[in-house]
Amino acid sequence: MEKIGNIVTTAKKNIHGELFNVVHDIEDCIEGLPTLVIGWKMMKELYNGVNILEKEYKGVNWTFNKTERRCEYEEDILEFYNKALNKYLNNIKYTYVDLINFKLTNIKKMIRFLRSVEPKILFLNKDSRFLFVYCKTYNVVFGISLTLVEYMGINKKKVLKMINNGILIKDLNFINDNIRSIIGVKTHYILPLYNILQ
Helix, strand or coil: CCEEEEEEECCCCCCCCCCEEEEHHHHCCCCCCCCCEECCCHHHCCCCCCCCCCEECCCCCCCCCCCHHHHHHHHHHHHHHHHHHHHHHHCCEEEECCHHHHCCCCCHHHHHHHHCCCCEEEHHHHHHHEEEECCCCCCCEEEEHHHHHHHCCCCCCHHHHCCCEECCCCCCCCCCCCHHHHHHHHHHHHHHHHHHHH
């Protein structure tokens, strides 16, 4: 499973879920991912000069552990989850496939991509007028208006049948309220989230 952040803790049990690389030593962190150190004592041991009033030091976030200050711990954990998720989602590119203004060569490339064996995740909005296609290999979500496809005289079922090696998301129960608030109106984020949460 893909990781979206590092959590450095002395706790023996992982209560932070599979989305995070939970380690006991900062050397085991995955480079480039947001990092949270749990425990003021550990943070002081890792970094000289860290200020107890600043929750970020040299790009590393930290919080108190539960026994030091439980209330701050819970707030900071939630804030870090949101920060890591936002960073992950902001790296996803979104491209609207404008069939009217796209060059013919770009439309042919899109058809080749849809027919390719690259694994794809698909999502249809509730009235089946818009199709989102996500490909982890290219880290991009393509948006295709099926209403526009039909306006151009092409049956939308034909487009859907053209797609090779795709998984259609039917159930959105994997997205909790906190994640929904982060997504907002950016529906295309559902697909990469499905990739990491399922």
